[in-house]
Each structure stands twice: as C-alpha cells, then as structure tokens.
Amino acid sequence: MKSVIPVTVVDIKVACSQCNLRELCLPFGLDPNEIDQLDELVGSRRKIKRQQHLYRSGDNFEAIYAIRAGSFKTDVILEDGRDQVTGFQMTGEVLGLDGISTEHHSCNAIALEDSEVCVIPFNRLEELSRTVESLQHQFHKIMSREIVRDHGVMMLLGSMRAEERLAAFLLNMSQRFTARGFSPSEFHLRMTRDEIGSYLGLKLETVSRAFSRFQEEGLVAVQQKHIRILDTPGLKRLLNHHSA
Amino acid sequence: MKSVIPVTVVDIKVACSQCNLRELCLPFGLDPNEIDQLDELVGSRRKIKRQQHLYRSGDNFEAIYAIRAGSFKTDVILEDGRDQVTGFQMTGEVLGLDGISTEHHSCNAIALEDSEVCVIPFNRLEELSRTVESLQHQFHKIMSREIVRDHGVMMLLGSMRAEERLAAFLLNMSQRFTARGFSPSEFHLRMTRDEIGSYLGLKLETVSRAFSRFQEEGLVAVQQKHIRILDTPGLKRLLNHHSA
DNA sequence: AAACAGTATTGACGTGGATCAAAGGGCTCC
DNA sequence: GGAGCCCTTTGATCCACGTCAATACTGTTT
Known part of the structure; x- marks a missing residue:
C-alpha cells in the first residue's frame, strides 16, 4: 500500500540540475532553463535491489531509465535457455532504448547491485524533445552511441x-x-x-x-x-x- | 556551384510519396501531407557503383541514407587490418546512424552491387521531426530497431x-x-x-x-x-x- | 573463344577454447 | 559469527573451427 509522502530534501537533491551525472546523461548540452523542463518530466525514481529486474523481455515499453546509482546488465535469452549478456551499464547511462522499436522490451535489465534509476516516460520525452532542440540532439546522440558501442562488441566477438x-x-x-x-x-x-x-x-x-x-x-x-x-x-x- | 534544375519525371518517380519502399522506410506512418514535407527534405539521390564506398569511417557526418535500390555492407576495420562486417543492408533500410554520436562516421558503408540512396540531411531531418510527430517517432523506431538487431547479432556471435x-x-x-x-x-x-x-x-x-x-x-x-x-x-x- | 582473376569447394591437420572435474575461498543470510 | 552456497581457480582432455593447401568453378575482359 502506497501513501503520499511529502517532498523531502532528498527529492530536491536528485533533480537533474543538481545531479553530478548530468554531463554523462540526458541533460548534457542543455541550458539551466531547459534542464528544469527535463526535471519536470522525470516522473519518479525507482530503487532496484541487487539481482532484481528493472524490466523483462516482453514487458510493455513506457519509459527509458537513467541510472542514478549502481549498475546493471542487460541480457537476451533464447528459447533453449542459452543467454547472452548484451551490455553492462553504469551511472549516467540510459537503459530501455531497445523497447522503442516494438513498444515492448526485447531484453532483460537486471541490477548488479542495489541501484536507483530515474524513470523518463518516453512519450513525454518525445514531446519535450520537439520543443527543446538540444534535448532532441542529445537523445539522438545517446541512441547512436549505443549503436556504435554494439558495433565494437561485434568486432570483439567476431574477430x-x-x-x-x-x-x-x-x-x-x-x-x-x-x-x-x-x-x-x-x-x-x-x-x-x-x-x-x-x-x-x-x-x-x-x-x-x-x-x-x-x-x-x-x-x-x-x-x-x-x-x-x-x-x-x-x-x-x-x-x-x-x-x- | 549548384544550379537550379527543373523537376523531371524521373525526380517525381522517386519521391517518397511514390516510392514502393515507403512502408519499410522513414515515411512509414506519415499521412500524405507529411510525406510531402519529407519529400522536400530529401535533397538528392546518389548512385554508388558496386564496391564503392557510400561513406568511410572518419568521414564527417552530415546525412543519413535510405537505400532506394541495391544493397550494402557496413564494416569496421581495426588498426592491425582485421575487419568485421557489422551488417548487410537492403532497400528501404537506413544507413549512417552510427555517425550521429560523434559527428563522424564510425564504420564504412560499401555497395554490394550498383545501388542508389536517398540523401537525408540530418540537421533538416531533426528540424522536421520537431514538427512532424509521426516522423519523429518513426525515426526513433528505426534507431531502436538497429539496436535490437545488433543485440541479435551479439547473441549469434556469442553463443x-x-x-x-x-x-x-x-x-x-x-x-x-x-x-x-x-x-x-x-x-x-x-x-x-x-x-x-x-x-x-x-x-x-x-x-x-x-x-x-x-x-x-x-x-x-x-x-x-x-x-x-x-x-x-x-x-x-x-x-x-x-x-x- | 581464350585467358584471367576472383570466388568457392574440399581435404588434411593443428589449436584455442570448451567441457568435465575437483578443490578452495569468500559472501550472504540467518 | 557461523553455515551454506555460490563463485573462482586450476588441471586434464576433447572437439569445433581455423589454417594451410590444392583444385574447380564463374563471370568478365579482350
């Protein structure tokens, strides 16, 4: 049962504008006013205990997640049980981009230690990035970076x-x-x-x-x-x- | 120096609105009026002969490319000469997304046969996708699809x-x-x-x-x-x- | 139509990493 | 703080794929 909890000092501390990860994360390149708009969008934070799933393959896609604390792995599981870890993610990195394409997540995201993420509702992110050019561009860069990273892993695995x-x-x-x-x-x-x-x-x-x-x-x-x-x-x- | 060239029948034929690949490509999900706007943005087409590069690793990133005819491979080359093919692309698929993250391409794109691509200047695509919601969304889906595809390749290579x-x-x-x-x-x-x-x-x-x-x-x-x-x-x- | 170069197939053999197995060490959870 | 379990290390053996090599095929050029 959830109860309404008044805003505490802790909540203010974790605003994007105050977050020491902002240079690595979605707010990079935004001016202070724009960061405030992004802050409003980050609906909630979520704590994930070690070994727990942030999302599972097949889950509906609604949000992407920025890691505030801790770390994660993502993996893909085949029908016969074989699995492949597709990445390890650290603070400031973004999880969940795989879900955009089909509206469903295509991998599992599991906390490697007790962790915390910022929940970024995706439709609201698209909305805001229609008016905030720098946010749009930074988001595109983050997606592209993921593609480039994946190519590096292919090189590693293939040769x-x-x-x-x-x-x-x-x-x-x-x-x-x-x-x-x-x-x-x-x-x-x-x-x-x-x-x-x-x-x-x-x-x-x-x-x-x-x-x-x-x-x-x-x-x-x-x-x-x-x-x-x-x-x-x-x-x-x-x-x-x-x-x- | 560019000169103004009158619209020819050929040019009309290859407009997005008339292209039989539009269901696979960037125009997917756009209404006719929106497709017309996209059409204006697709500045030019480029023919690439078999074995020629569409772009090379290190090239400045300015545009993404939609394949109109033919097919390509992308590869990454290591200093010591080893190379890894990171993908094969067919008509309607989009090339060049790797370049967004650093403003430089991070792989080579080479035509497997005589081919033709539509050149989509990236800054203009970002601009238009700020006003055309369906274009924005389709573009995000295409990037996400690339990430999901790459995860599949990792699974394949890894296990x-x-x-x-x-x-x-x-x-x-x-x-x-x-x-x-x-x-x-x-x-x-x-x-x-x-x-x-x-x-x-x-x-x-x-x-x-x-x-x-x-x-x-x-x-x-x-x-x-x-x-x-x-x-x-x-x-x-x-x-x-x-x-x- | 001949000559060629690039591509594909097939065989023999070698090896890097997988598999199987066992023992030791360090966390986690009571 | 102790019990138990998971994680890690190390050794012995095996096998899937790589390497080296020879031959054959295909499409292109002249």
Whole structure:
C-alpha cells in the first residue's frame, strides 16, 4: 500500500540540475532553463535491489531509465535457455532504448547491485524533445552511441581472441570509471566471471584463466572482483598487435 | 556551384510519396501531407557503383541514407587490418546512424552491387521531426530497431555454433526478402562467403562447409550465390533445439 | 573463344577454447 | 559469527573451427 509522502530534501537533491551525472546523461548540452523542463518530466525514481529486474523481455515499453546509482546488465535469452549478456551499464547511462522499436522490451535489465534509476516516460520525452532542440540532439546522440558501442562488441566477438577480448573489456571499464571520477587503474567489478564470459562470448573458465595469465605477466593484479591495472600500455598492445 | 534544375519525371518517380519502399522506410506512418514535407527534405539521390564506398569511417557526418535500390555492407576495420562486417543492408533500410554520436562516421558503408540512396540531411531531418510527430517517432523506431538487431547479432556471435549462425542468417535474409515482395525461399546473395563469414564470426571455409552440409541434409539447394531454401522448419529447428 | 582473376569447394591437420572435474575461498543470510 | 552456497581457480582432455593447401568453378575482359 502506497501513501503520499511529502517532498523531502532528498527529492530536491536528485533533480537533474543538481545531479553530478548530468554531463554523462540526458541533460548534457542543455541550458539551466531547459534542464528544469527535463526535471519536470522525470516522473519518479525507482530503487532496484541487487539481482532484481528493472524490466523483462516482453514487458510493455513506457519509459527509458537513467541510472542514478549502481549498475546493471542487460541480457537476451533464447528459447533453449542459452543467454547472452548484451551490455553492462553504469551511472549516467540510459537503459530501455531497445523497447522503442516494438513498444515492448526485447531484453532483460537486471541490477548488479542495489541501484536507483530515474524513470523518463518516453512519450513525454518525445514531446519535450520537439520543443527543446538540444534535448532532441542529445537523445539522438545517446541512441547512436549505443549503436556504435554494439558495433565494437561485434568486432570483439567476431574477430578477437580470448585475451584480446578481456583486455578490451578491462580498458573499456577503466575508461568508464575514469569518466565518473574514479581511478582508471583500480576498481571493483560488479559482475561475475560467468557474466563477463557471457558478454565476451567465452566460458567462465576461460575468463578466469585469462585473468590469471594477465596476472602472471604483470599486466594486472586480480583479487576476485577487485582489479588493479598495472600496465595499461601492455593491455593496449595486446589489442592492436595481434601477434598471429 | 549548384544550379537550379527543373523537376523531371524521373525526380517525381522517386519521391517518397511514390516510392514502393515507403512502408519499410522513414515515411512509414506519415499521412500524405507529411510525406510531402519529407519529400522536400530529401535533397538528392546518389548512385554508388558496386564496391564503392557510400561513406568511410572518419568521414564527417552530415546525412543519413535510405537505400532506394541495391544493397550494402557496413564494416569496421581495426588498426592491425582485421575487419568485421557489422551488417548487410537492403532497400528501404537506413544507413549512417552510427555517425550521429560523434559527428563522424564510425564504420564504412560499401555497395554490394550498383545501388542508389536517398540523401537525408540530418540537421533538416531533426528540424522536421520537431514538427512532424509521426516522423519523429518513426525515426526513433528505426534507431531502436538497429539496436535490437545488433543485440541479435551479439547473441549469434556469442553463443551459437557455426551451423546455427548460418541458419539464423539464411532465415533472416529470407524474411527480409519476403518483406520486399520477393520469394521467401529462393534468392540471390549479393555478398561473398568471406563477407558472410566476417559477419558471422567464421572463416569463409567454415561458411562453405556449412552450406555443403545443409545441402547434404536437404535443407537448402546451394548454387554459388543462388540459394533455395527447401526446409524452413528444419533450419528453425537447428536454431532452437541446440542439440548439445 | 581464350585467358584471367576472383570466388568457392574440399581435404588434411593443428589449436584455442570448451567441457568435465575437483578443490578452495569468500559472501550472504540467518 | 557461523553455515551454506555460490563463485573462482586450476588441471586434464576433447572437439569445433581455423589454417594451410590444392583444385574447380564463374563471370568478365579482350
């Protein structure tokens, strides 16, 4: 049973205009007045506990979601049970774009840790982006970025070897942590070896072995999910030189 | 220097309102008056000969392209020379969405046969979609569809075996030919085994062997690039039942 | 009609990553 | 704070696909 709760200081704090993620998110490039309009549109926030679904494949599509705190994975499941992780999402990134095309979500979004998202009703976003040019453009850029990212994953899955895939993954995570003000070289992965493996098209044992190998070679220090990158250029070399 | 050219019969013929691809393309869902507005926006058409680039990775992004005739592939090339075909595009499909995110294209688009595209200047498309709601929505659907398609390819690359990948590819081609009024069971592939292989994350020999195997099993009749599907349910069974 | 280049098929063999298996370690939830 | 379970690591073996190589086909050019 829900009850009406008066607006609290916390609610004000999470307005787009006050949000420290705005440079990474939908408000990027908007002027203060425009951000206020976007604020009104963000109807509510939703907390998702670890392992819970934000949405499921087949759900009606009504809104997209901006991650305020925590992180997610998205996956696609085949009839025979095989599944493929299609992405990992961090704060400031947008979830749910897959649902626009058919009005139904085509993948599952699952929280990797206790998380919070801003709910952005899609019809209202389209409405506002008809009058706010910068919002329209930023939204298009976000969709396009997703397409470009997916092409990168295809490249990875289609033509890289196991260690190259893991190196690419680690460098990508590092870069995204950096963009959020965290250390480029030391971070905590929220996903399991199995989930990394699914994303990279590898089995969890192969991921584990590749981590061990990187450790032996002094490229990274691995302690379970805690990663310290010791030799970034070394990882990059792994990617480009493809010693066949 | 551009000069004003009077409207010719040819120009009228290829207007969106007269185009038999409009149900598959950007005009879908627009009323006649709105289609006329879209028509004005489609500045020019461009013919691309077989093997020529429509755009290259790194090119400035200015327009998206709707395929009027022919077909294309898109690919991404790594520094060390490895490349990955990220998609094959047919009539009515839209190319160039990858360029929105950075204002530069991030892949190459190459004609598989002599082809023709409609050039849609992107800033003018954004402008018009601010006043024409149905155009805005259709454009968003097209971008979202691309994301969903990419997720399907990731599933394919990440967790399917060679024959499953080829079966999925053939069924997908069949469906797209059908949507264009061609036979679902008999068609001509415009791409080489090598290009199919790159798209599916396989070597060309593996693609060729899988074709031969399908032929032995009576699933398809293959004669070089000419394909006749003899047993669609059989191909579908290959996909779902994953006899491990 | 011959010559050619690009494309496709098929065979033999090698290998990277999957699979199977077992043991140890660290979280999570009482 | 302890019990249990999930996660991770590591080893041994297997196999699907890659690699290398030779031959054949097709459509194009002259």
